[in-house]
Amino acid sequence: MMMGYGFGGPLGWLGMGFGLIIHLAFVALIVMAAVWMFKAVFRDGQQANKPIKAVEILKERYARGEITNEEYQRMKKELE
Template identity: 75%
Template sequence: MMMGYGFSGPLGWLGIGFGMIIHLAFAALVIMAAIWMFKAVFGGGHPAERPTDAVKILKQRCAKGEITGEEYQRMKKELE
């Protein structure tokens, strides 16, 4: 005579289904965390380049006469 609930627990097939869902959700979370970490480590260079692009635009605007030298210096300080 067998004692206990067997391999699937007290819920039978329903317990196996819930177990599979929990394991798949955990695996998805691990994969999403790995992708997030990869982007944080290797994708961080792009935002750092934007201020230099903004400074280039400021230089162009100053060269065209759209802004004065004082405005250029003030805006450049704000960007840094």
């Protein structure tokens, strides 16, 4: 005589299917959280570089003569 419900629990194969779906959903959530954290880390790094890039563009515009010294100083002060 067998004791207990077996591998799938009281629902048999149906219980095993639900267990598989729950397991896959849990793994998918872990993967999505890892991707979100990875993007968050590198997004912060990109935002930190934006003011530096803006100052570089401003310097190039000043070097080409597109803006005057007064405009350059005012814009540089605003960026800092």
